Amino acid sequence: MSATAEGIETPEGEAAPAGPAIRAERSTLGILLRSPAFLIGAGIVLFWAFCAAFAPAFVPYDPLADDLLNTLAPPSAEHWFGTDQIGRDVFSRVLVGARDILTIAPLATLLGTALGTAVGLVMGYFGGWVDAIIGRLIEVLLSLPLIIVALMVLVALGPATPTVIIVVGLVFTPLVARTVRAAVLSERHLDYVPAAAVRGEGALHVMFVEILPNIWPPIIVEATVRLGYAIFTIASLSFLGFGVQPPSPDWGLAIAENYGVLVGGFWWTVVPATVATASLVVGVNLVAEGLQRALAE
């Protein structure tokens, strides 16, 4: 990558500029509804969202209730996915376990997208040395492994759900900023931008009222892609013990709590949570891909 002042080239494919917004909107929905990938992805995500919202009302057991005389029971008619090390029903825990991840991941994504959009707008609009300095800072941040940065902050601040949201949001900010900057660069020279400036509008107005509405498609796509990564990152943090705290049925935590008994053949304590995490990530990615294609057309 060249290191000139205008340095950072369009980094990711999905940042391609979209056409005028209004026309895109109508056709986008049509394209999406004809895309099997999008429909499958949306189906998976909606299923888990439904579980997150309503599962506690219909699962067969209290996901937190222990039964020490029936620990590590294999799947049966009574316990469809068996029981874990302290006799909790794995099926109930997996369904209810969607709740934590589907609260934390979207909030973290929202935070990262909002901050990243603001930073990206500033970089793209002002350009020059502002862009150069922030650009180099972003490069430094991106050169650090994501999960390590998140871990360091969580070790310093202690594990807590709000901390996880903030940390993951901040870690995603530079990634979003880069995409948004690229989109702004392609808009900045269009006539409506100098026109607004001539009208005497301030920089903030131009960035957020004039440019932002015209670059939302790449932001939406980026946010969806980030959501997939957020789910994965947060599950990893929970697995490492720095995310959601016990006794939550959170999937990453469930894997962490039970992987030790995996060698003993008690696969049902780990596999459901793993499959659930994987399905949600795949679902979100299918949605992201569908959106990206639809918005690119």
Next chain:
Amino acid sequence: MSGLRTVNTEGVDAMFRAISNLAALRLGRPAMQNEVIDELLAGRLDRRAFLRHGSRVGLSMAVMAAAMKTVGFEPIGEARAEGGQPGGTMRIALIAPSGKIDPVTVSDQYGLLVLQQVGDFLVLDGPDLVLKPMLATEWTPNDDGTVWTFKLRENVKFHDGKTMTADDVVASINRLADPANGSNALSAFKGVLSKDGAKKVDDLTVEFHLDAPNGNFPYYLSSDNYNAIILPADYSGDFEMHMVGTGPFKLDKYTPKVGASFVKNPNYWDGAPLLDRVELSFYNDQQPQVLALLGGQVDVIQQVTVQGSQSLFNNPAVEIIRLPSNAHREIHMKCQSGPFKDKRVRQAMALTLDRPRLIQGLFRGMAELGNDSPFAPIFPSTDKTVEQRAKDIDKAKQLMADAGTTGFDVTFTTMQIQELPALASLIKNAAAEIGINVTLKIEDSGAYYGSAVPGKSDWLDSEFGMTDYGHRGIPNVFLTAPLKSDGTWNAANFQNSDYDKLVTDYVAAIELKAQQEIAGKIQRLLLEETPIIYPYFYDYLTAASPKVKNMQPTAMGQLFLQKATVG
């Protein structure tokens, strides 16, 4: 078990002969030793308790055998398990020791396993908690237990060829007792033995002048005090390079974080080991160790937990060696402030736990019930007549009502190790039954212990939390550090002058009967006050391949391999 058995006439003759022999044996023995013999004759000690207490006050195996014959107990027989082929290499998996391997500072059960291969103790505390001679051949107290005299074994050679003498013993023990060296043994020696308390009498005799009377002092110089291996007097701190001790194995190579290998010491004082080599491999986690054992890459796992080694149970290719221990978890509640200030609330919390179920669910039954004091069933001084606390929600609710509360929110802090997170979740559920809403904070053990001083440690600062405690030969440290008013690990902030006095008396007590009597008082006081919940004492489990024979683990984490074979 009662003492005298009915005997026939011939038996009576034999008994009289034995008693007159015994009378001869008793002559010239210190009062403390004769008291133990009297306890046996009076039927107040069973075989095991007699061996344990006799060994503590320095009765030799010969005298104890004579005494036991008198009351009709089985003579002492060395359990001779079927041996395997000599030679070969024993490969042992363990967690990587933290920090440097230095006998003065080693503070975990992984480092101590390294020390114990190359070094010997004055006294061996075996798996049955009976003391046996090692580098010391006998030990005797003075009448009030303030001065203990140890006779040393002759002709014991260090790995560098020098002969061990009283100078080496005095230097090794004083090194540990000197606060300037920051030794890990200071927590045990505090108030017991000070710097320069060990004095040479002659080349093979050492006297220990104690700070206060102590009836259990030999345990402080035994393998229980795992730092107390005897080193050359001129030891300078480079242990990882040379590891010169008197032990059955000599260092071949030590690589930090990777492992260590040892070769047999052909000149070992108790006969050359049967194994040619011992290799220790360090791991970061239990799972890879389990896989290595199942895959035949190692022969032994030093310690396995029930949680992490489910695959090893009922597996014919693995033998689980189970040792009763007093390792336990302490659930502390702050006594001076916060929601647990009222002792009725603390009692109520303790009444919510269904301990037999915890043991069944978390340990497959391989643990003993705790009764909210450190007096584990395994300690002979424990007063077993004290009523066991059991789950009683009605009583707990009544106590809460009497204390004027219907419930509250509280955070429970503990570490992410072994079964602690699972137990924390169970405690949360149990507490909910009486209206206590618990939020869990499960953290890395580094974060939990913090700087281990009040104000900078979640362990000592938390209102409600749980800490793990390893096995000890005697309950003294459990009684002092976490419970005495000035105890350095007093996370419950328990302040009770009656208790402090009872503990001082307990430590000084020499006769078993006196110890039991004070123990009973302490147990009842702690049940009433409940600063700490002791839910269970779990067994120490070592896993080995069935081809491993005659390996002797201890609940401290040691593996005595001198007689062991692997094929």
